[in-house]
Amino acid sequence: MTLRLHNTLTGAKDPFEPLEEDQVRMYTCGPTVWNFAHVGNLRAFLFYDIVRRHLQVSGYRVTHVMNLTDIDDRILDQAMHAGTTIGEYTKPYAAAFFEDMAALRAERAEQYPRATEHIPEMVEMIATLVANGNAYVADGDVYYRIASFPAYGALSHLDRAGLKAGARVASDKYDKEHVSDFALWKKAQPGDEKIGAAWDAPFGRGRPGWHIECSAMSKRYLGDTLDIHAGGVDLMFPHHENEIAQSEAANHKTYARVWLHSEHLADATGEKMSKSAGGFTTLRDLIDAGHDPLAIRFFLIANAHYRSRVRLSPEALHAAAEQVRRLREFTERVNRATPADSEDAEFAHRIEQVRAGYREALDDDLNLPQGVGLVFDLIREANAALDADRVGPNNKASLLELIDEVDAHLDVMRAEEPGLADEVERLIAEREAARKARDFARSDQIREDLRTRGIVLEDSKDGVRWRRVAPY
């Protein structure tokens, strides 16, 4: 089965075929670094991670570009209030973004271009649009002339009439030909110089509008036509629509062949989590509350399909943590298992069935939740087989291969444990001595002490094992 992806442009699951046979050019909308990313933002970023990983699993070389928006109205406001430059203001949030991504085990993109470092590319594209008649200068501002691009609205399936009715709050200070014309360049305002938010351009000193950065930077790093462009659903209109209008008018080429949009994360009340509405949750908040980043990763990528809304709740995070624990327990068990003398042919067949089913689920528009369901089925069967000593060397090898294939997406099973503190090892040894002496009061005392510190001991016939859990 070949990879099929739900393309917003066609509204269907289309077979995926990149322009070049083995190479995928992917552009994804990254964070605006005006604040910490909230968990909803991170869901989208981890969605990109799954796309990227599955493309690699499928044999493609992936060039993935994710932008950092380090100039926009909110950043200007904040820097102004803080009495600093936009560069200084955004620095910690950009750093926090990379920390969050690392904590969530997202693979790094090939490029993370920043808007403020690509002003010349943007100015050049805007100049082209003006020269082509797709944009006009109005008192130092430059606007995109939507009337010049008939295909406008094709992605979001909104027609012009609908847009006009929707443009409610657009009557501002600007002098636009049409209410839904959007800014490519904004004339410098008093105060912009002081915070480092103004650049020279043929149409006057100012700063870029939001949408132009993606068109300019994707062209710079990936060329005129992208294989995949991904983002959250809320970017579909107007952001992605505007990108298409800009890029296709400037380059006269198809901008992106496949558009992928991930659904929102909802807060506990069921409403979309959003920065502007206030009351959003960051990764830091969840970690401070005792949640394991691996569980958060699992929840965000595997609890629900990427195109369905998912609600953040402590219960859901707990369930995810339990699933991660089970996956990791299983991985360790298979790793240390002593193979049986003979193979179980029927079990071998089951492993292959699940491997095939898992691949099919992922190929079917990245249905990770379905794939994971199959894996849990097999884990139960495999545990039973291990209990009965029916897992031969080949069976074991197949299981390990399956684990690797699944972990190529999940990346939670092989994630390393922090080393044991010497003191903890000493306590385990002391408890073993107590148990041998049948001093169970002392032995239970030690186990309980460790438990309160977040370490669980398990006795087995192969010796004592430990693992970390949330302390209580």
Next chain:
RNA sequence: GGCGACGUAGCCAAGUGGCAAGGCAGAGGUCUGCAAAACCUCCAUCCCCAGUUCGAUUCUGGGCGUCGCCUCCA
């Protein structure tokens, strides 16, 4: 007002025109010094009403409900 999505067990969730995956929580059991882990067993007439069909949770229409986009937003 326009466009769109969704409604599956206590909770999360996948899925299909033919007896409804998986996880969490819960109940009982096996194992264990006690636990833990693991395993076994149990736990759903798929929002409502019509229609199409031999047969619908799955298709069509209507209703109710929730949410998203149309405005900065992953």
